[in-house]
Amino acid sequence: MFCPENVHEVEIEGLGRLEAFPNGDALKYADLLGIKRYGLQNMGRYVLRWPGHCAFWNLRDLETGFTAMSRTVGYTASIGALMIGTGKITQRGLLSPVTDIPY
Numbered sequence: 008m009f010c011p012e013n014v015h016e017v018e019i020e021g022l023g024r025l026e027a028f029p030n031g032d033a034l035k036y037a038d039l040l041g042i043k044r045y046g047l048q049n050m051g052r053y054v055l056r057w058p059g060h061c062a063f064w065n066l067r068d069l070e071t072g073f074t075a076m077s078r079t080v081g082y083t084a085s086i087g088a089l090m091i092g093t094g095k096i097t098q099r100g101l102l103s104p105v106t107d108i109p110y
Contacts, residue, residue: 009028009061009062009064011061013028013029014026014027014028014061015027016058017055019055024058025055025056025057025058026055026056026057026058026059026060026061027053027054027055028053028054028056028061029051029052029053029054030052030053030054031051031052032049032050032051032052033050033051033052034047034048034049034050036050036052037050063075064076090108090109095109096108096109
């Protein structure tokens with residue numbers, strides 16, 4: 008998502024230069040925006056962030072090659088899977104890390 012080919016810059020008066028990157032299909036908002044009647048086939052939405060935001064997400068641990076995102080999401084998910092696999096978590100459904108997860 009944060010690859011250079013997916014990011015472009017926009018200039019907004021009073022704010023300056025911002026990075027824009029895709030944030031999903033916006034076609035479901037066409038009716039709300041009053042433009043459904045034009046028969047749109049595709050419509051995107053973008054997020055604007057200060058310059059450097061996208062490059063930050065592509066930072067890697069040079070030793071392991073893991074990105075910041077893979078560490079924060081992947082490690083947490085793998086710990087949860089281990090806890091389920093070893094029987095430390097037996098409940099099903101949406102659990103609270105504060106009240107339902109032993110630590």
